[in-house]
Each structure stands twice: as C-alpha cells, then as structure tokens.
Amino acid sequence: MARIVVIGGGVGGLTSGMLLARDGHDVTVLERDAASPPDTPDDAWNSWDRRGVNQFRMVHFFAPRFRALLESELPDVVVEAEALGALRYNPMRLVPDEMSGGYRDTDAEFVALTARRPVMEAALARACARTPGLDVRRGVAVSALLSDGDVASGVPNVVGVRTDAGDELHADLVVDAAGRRSSLPAMLTALGARAPEEELEDSGFMYYGRHFRSVDGSIPPLMCGLLMPWGTVSTSTLPGDNGTWGLAIITSAKDAALRALRDVDTWMRTWRALPLVAHWVDAEPLDDEVAIMAKIEDRHRSFVVDGLPVATGVLAVADSWACTNPSLGRGAAIGFMHAVELRDLLRVASIDFPMELAQRWHEVTEATVEPYYRATLDFDRHRLAEIDAGIEGKMYDPGDPQWEIGQALTAAAAKDPDLFRAWLKIIAVFACPDEVLAPPGVVQKVVELGANWRDEPSFAPTREELLAVVGG
Ligand SMILES: Cc1cc2nc3c(=O)[nH]c(=O)nc-3n(C[C@H](O)[C@H](O)[C@H](O)COP(=O)(O)OP(=O)(O)OC[C@H]3O[C@@H](n4cnc5c(N)ncnc54)[C@H](O)[C@@H]3O)c2cc1C
Structure with missing residues (x-):
C-alpha cells in the first residue's frame, strides 16, 4: 500500500482521503485553512473560517448522485450528515401525480442528501477524523512539489511536497485536490515540466445569493424546478439542513443594470417579482447582506499533452482537474465520482509504474467524468x-x-x-x-x-x- 499526500481538504480532498485510507493506504491531507470544523451546524455556518474556498457560503445543493455515492462508499458520512441536520429531499414525493404518474419504488434514486456547504463539509471532516490511516493536517499549505528526476525527457517524477513552513513530506503519490484555483500547473512548471493543456474562460455568470430559515424546520413548497430560467435571470432554490435553504439570482456578468442586486432591498424586491419562487423569501434571513460571486471560471486541465504525461507521481482530482459555472449544482458529485475512480484505479494499477498510472488516470478521467464536464459546459x-x-x-x-x-x-x-x-x-x-x-x-x-x-x-x-x- 502507498503513502499518499492529498493537497487540499475540501469536498474532493476529504472524499479522496477517506476512500484511499479505507483501502489501506497511508494518507495525509494537507489543508491550507487552519480552522477545524465546528461542532454544530450553526457554528459551521456562522464561524468556520474557510477562506480557501471562495464559494464556502454560497448556495449549494448536493445532487442525488452525491447521496448515492455516500451511501455506497462512505455510509458513515450519511450518519454524520443526518446528525448535523442534513435533509433528505426527493422531488418525486413533491410534484403532482399528473407529472410523476404517481410515486414508483425506483424513484428512491432521486433522493438528495443535502445541506449548506459548511455543514456537509463538517460531516465529511467528522468521518475523516475517525478514519484509521488518514491524517488531516489543517493550517498546512503546499508551496512546491518534490521530484527525484525525470522519468522521460522533460517529464519529472513527483515524490512529495514542500510546505509553506519548509517541511518536506515524501510520498509514493501526490493527489492534487486544491480546487478551482489550484496552483498545480505552476508547481509543475517550476519542476521543469511542460504546462498542462488548459481550457479557461470566465463562465460569464454572476451569483447573488442569500440564505433563509423557516420557523418550523419546513422547506417551502416546490412550484417549479430548483434551477429556473426567467428570461434574463435564472434562480436557484436550494433546500438545505435544519430548515434552511439558499437562494440565488444568477445573471450575466455583462448585465450592469442588474448589479443593483447587491443591495438587499433590491434583491428582495426582485425575488418577490418572480411568481413561482416568490414564497421562498417569506422566512427569516440568515444573512443581512447579499453574497456575490463573479469571475467563476470554466476550466479544464489535461495533464497528458501530445500523448505524454506532463509529470508522473501527481494526479489531479475534482475541481483541480475541471470546474464549471455551478448553476447545475454538480461539482461536488462529479468531484466525488472522480475520487471513487481514483480509488478504483489504484486497486488495479501499480504506483510502481508512474508513467502508466498517469496515462491511465487521464484515460479514466476522460471516460468517466469528462462527459459530465462537457455537458455542463455546453449548457452554460x-x-x-x-x-x-x-x-x-x-x-x-x-x-x-x-x-x-x-x-x-x-x-x-x-x-x-x-x-x-x-x-x-x-x-x-x-x-x-x-x-x-x-x-x-x-x-x-x-x-x-x-x-x-x-x-x-x-x-x-x-x-x-x-x-x-x-x-x-
Ligand atoms: C458559487 C458556487 C456555487 C456552487 N454550488 C454548488 C452546488 O450547488 N452543488 C455542487 O455540487 N457544487 C457546487 N459548487 C462546486 C463545488 O463547490 C466544488 O465542485 C467543490 O467544492 C470541489 O471540491 P474540491 O475539493 O475540488 O475544491 P474545494 O472544495 O474548493 O477545496 C479545495 C481546498 O484546497 C485548499 N488548498 C488550495 N491550495 C492549497 C495548497 N496549496 N495547500 C493546501 N491546501 C490548499 C483550499 O483551502 C480548499 O480547502 C459551487 C461552486 C461555486 C463557485
């Protein structure tokens, strides 16, 4: 079994860390943010300092595929998430019979287990803390990769990482889960590697988000889809844990006239003008301002260029590999799928053949998660x-x-x-x-x-x- 260092302790890093450690690997997750997960959902929401994840307090929905993977691969996370108040949400139970044709047994697959992002991440972190063979070190930033030389001309082999504090950690494999702003390409070129091939564009959307809570723990009735186009804006209505939910108005970043949505009163007035979702704001707001996110990039990195890996000994998962505008709410599920694929690949491919491993990771990524990335990009x-x-x-x-x-x-x-x-x-x-x-x-x-x-x-x-x- 291998010594594995995972860079980043977000959704992709924590799921990868657990899956790999539970397969017998000796795994260390290095997370730049120092704060440990708080004990309660309210503290996770109000005070968990996670500035490494820009979208930490932006609206999130964890898709049914994420729940399905938790149940099959990390069932104890389901227990932790439910203990923290995560919601089981199945639209098939909520839509009129005329639409569903009546509930069918197979509709259980559409159940989502969802929560505000800090709450779901706290559930993952709790399960990590009880995973033998997994060490999550917070407050440790990786600043460079270590190499023992080239496996082929211009293709360095990575054998560990150097932290901001100057410590060196040696590993048989480094997994980069440092998110959408990962500095992996820069760290690779600093070793003399060719840069990965990168497709990058500003997705062009702006998010104006707020969170709310009901008095009695209920979620507002569903009168349309969770993501709805309304002419020149879209809305997300995303149920969460403990009777909370997140709402976002999504605009084109070019739409200067709608930048006034940053003002709470304007946001509320606009929301109330959208008939099928207006009722979602009849509740207690959890924030007294509008959370804004712009410059959300669509990015895809290919680490095999002209048929040859740019480096060996390091593999990118989740957003570090590819990320899109998140209106379809898929990033966490796709990242988790990617982590499962990595665990499965390491069951059959040997870390002792790093060139083959890098090549096969590229192929597995293309065959499994790439189609979801392309379909999302196309929609966006x-x-x-x-x-x-x-x-x-x-x-x-x-x-x-x-x-x-x-x-x-x-x-x-x-x-x-x-x-x-x-x-x-x-x-x-x-x-x-x-x-x-x-x-x-x-x-x-x-x-x-x-x-x-x-x-x-x-x-x-x-x-x-x-x-x-x-x-x-
Ligand atoms: C506005 C917005 C809304 C979203 N909504 C949804 C949604 O509704 N549903 C959904 O499924 N997905 C959503 N996503 C996407 C989802 O948040 C990501 O896909 C998911 O977080 C990816 O996980 P990750 O582990 O790759 O990256 P992240 O969760 O971003 O984690 C990366 C981690 O790496 C750490 N790090 C970075 N560099 C270093 C370093 N050098 N050393 C150590 N640590 C480092 C960071 O501190 C961070 O903790 C949304 C994204 C955005 C931008």
Whole structure:
C-alpha cells in the first residue's frame, strides 16, 4: 500500500482521503485553512473560517448522485450528515401525480442528501477524523512539489511536497485536490515540466445569493424546478439542513443594470417579482447582506499533452482537474465520482509504474467524468448566450440540435412521467443527456411533446418589467 499526500481538504480532498485510507493506504491531507470544523451546524455556518474556498457560503445543493455515492462508499458520512441536520429531499414525493404518474419504488434514486456547504463539509471532516490511516493536517499549505528526476525527457517524477513552513513530506503519490484555483500547473512548471493543456474562460455568470430559515424546520413548497430560467435571470432554490435553504439570482456578468442586486432591498424586491419562487423569501434571513460571486471560471486541465504525461507521481482530482459555472449544482458529485475512480484505479494499477498510472488516470478521467464536464459546459454556454440575447431584446436561436433537444426534453418532462424521470436523471447527475436520449423512441417522444418549447407559457417578467423592479 502507498503513502499518499492529498493537497487540499475540501469536498474532493476529504472524499479522496477517506476512500484511499479505507483501502489501506497511508494518507495525509494537507489543508491550507487552519480552522477545524465546528461542532454544530450553526457554528459551521456562522464561524468556520474557510477562506480557501471562495464559494464556502454560497448556495449549494448536493445532487442525488452525491447521496448515492455516500451511501455506497462512505455510509458513515450519511450518519454524520443526518446528525448535523442534513435533509433528505426527493422531488418525486413533491410534484403532482399528473407529472410523476404517481410515486414508483425506483424513484428512491432521486433522493438528495443535502445541506449548506459548511455543514456537509463538517460531516465529511467528522468521518475523516475517525478514519484509521488518514491524517488531516489543517493550517498546512503546499508551496512546491518534490521530484527525484525525470522519468522521460522533460517529464519529472513527483515524490512529495514542500510546505509553506519548509517541511518536506515524501510520498509514493501526490493527489492534487486544491480546487478551482489550484496552483498545480505552476508547481509543475517550476519542476521543469511542460504546462498542462488548459481550457479557461470566465463562465460569464454572476451569483447573488442569500440564505433563509423557516420557523418550523419546513422547506417551502416546490412550484417549479430548483434551477429556473426567467428570461434574463435564472434562480436557484436550494433546500438545505435544519430548515434552511439558499437562494440565488444568477445573471450575466455583462448585465450592469442588474448589479443593483447587491443591495438587499433590491434583491428582495426582485425575488418577490418572480411568481413561482416568490414564497421562498417569506422566512427569516440568515444573512443581512447579499453574497456575490463573479469571475467563476470554466476550466479544464489535461495533464497528458501530445500523448505524454506532463509529470508522473501527481494526479489531479475534482475541481483541480475541471470546474464549471455551478448553476447545475454538480461539482461536488462529479468531484466525488472522480475520487471513487481514483480509488478504483489504484486497486488495479501499480504506483510502481508512474508513467502508466498517469496515462491511465487521464484515460479514466476522460471516460468517466469528462462527459459530465462537457455537458455542463455546453449548457452554460447556451444559457449565457440566451441571457445575453435577451438583454439585447433578441430571440436566441443558435441552430444547435443539442440545445433544441435539451430544451424540448425540459418542456416534455412536464407532460410525460417517463420523460420526467429521464430529465431528472440528468439533473441528479446519474446520466448525461446523450444517455437518456439514446433508447429507441425517446427522441421522437421528446420532439412530439416538447418541440414547441418556445411557445410554452412563461411566468418570467419581461426585460422591461425586470428592469423596472430592479430600478425600484
Ligand atoms: C458559487 C458556487 C456555487 C456552487 N454550488 C454548488 C452546488 O450547488 N452543488 C455542487 O455540487 N457544487 C457546487 N459548487 C462546486 C463545488 O463547490 C466544488 O465542485 C467543490 O467544492 C470541489 O471540491 P474540491 O475539493 O475540488 O475544491 P474545494 O472544495 O474548493 O477545496 C479545495 C481546498 O484546497 C485548499 N488548498 C488550495 N491550495 C492549497 C495548497 N496549496 N495547500 C493546501 N491546501 C490548499 C483550499 O483551502 C480548499 O480547502 C459551487 C461552486 C461555486 C463557485
């Protein structure tokens, strides 16, 4: 079994750390932020200092795939999360029978186990603390990688890390889970490696988020999807732990007129103007300001360039490998899937052959999580372009059959119980659009029921109405 150092103790680092330690590896997770997880959900929310994760207090929803992986791979985290008040949430229990066709036994797969981000991370941290072979060291930042030379010309082999304090930790494998701003490429080039191939663009969205709590622990009734497009804005309504939930208004970063949403009164007024979600703010706010996030990048790194790994002995997981605009709420589930794939690969591939290991990690990543990244990116680009067209008063019609069929599926899902479940499989991160559309007859049914999706009744305010509300 191997000595493994994991850089970063966020969702990807903690799930990787536990999975690898429980497989018998000797694992050390190094996390730059010093603060330990607080004992209560309120303290986790109010006072856990996690400045290493920009989105720590931004709205989060943990998709059903995340719950499914917890139950199969790390069931004690489910116990910890529920002890901290995490919510089991199944939309199939909440939608009218006309949409669902009545609850079916198989609908249990759509249960999410969700919580505010600090609360879910505290549950992961608690389970880590009871995992033999796993040492999570907080307040330790990695500043450089160590190498014992090149395995091939210009391909350094990594054998450990150096911390900010100058300590060196040697390892058979370094796993980088340092998140969307990981400095892995810089650390690699400092060793003389070629830079990984990076696709990078500002996703172009802005988030204006707030959290609320009900008096009686209930969650507001569901009257539409958790992520909804309303003309030139989208909303997220994300149930959480202990009768809390997060709400976000998502805009195009170009939309200067909507920057006024940073003001609490403007945000509230605007939210109340969106009929099917307005009731979500009839509750106690948990914050007295609007949390804002912009410059959220879509980034993808390939560590095999021209058929050759840029380095060996170091593998990137979760957001360090790829991340997108998070409106679909998939990052944690995809990161966890990636961590499971890493654990599984190390069961069959030898750390003693680092070149093969790096190559196979690249292949496994491409085969398993890459399709989810590409599908998310595709959705994001279209939705942003649709918003930007709406700002200019134009109809968005890119002539892209994939966008058309995706939108048609969303419309058709409301009219056919089987298509509703197919659509939910995508939302739940159990499948990519291609997979649910593949069975014979599905596309035909989607087209029959959803091709006229542009003519569906809309509850969105017009652009003029929206600007009037925002302007007060
Ligand atoms: C606005 C926003 C909303 C989101 N909403 C959702 C959602 O609803 N659902 C969902 O599933 N996902 C969501 N995500 C994505 C989700 O937060 C990420 O996918 C997830 O956190 C990735 O985990 P990670 O471990 O890769 O990175 P992170 O959780 O960011 O953790 C990285 C860790 O590495 C540490 N670190 C960095 N550099 C070093 C270093 N040199 N040495 C030591 N430690 C280091 C950091 O301190 C941090 O703790 C959202 C993201 C954003 C930006």
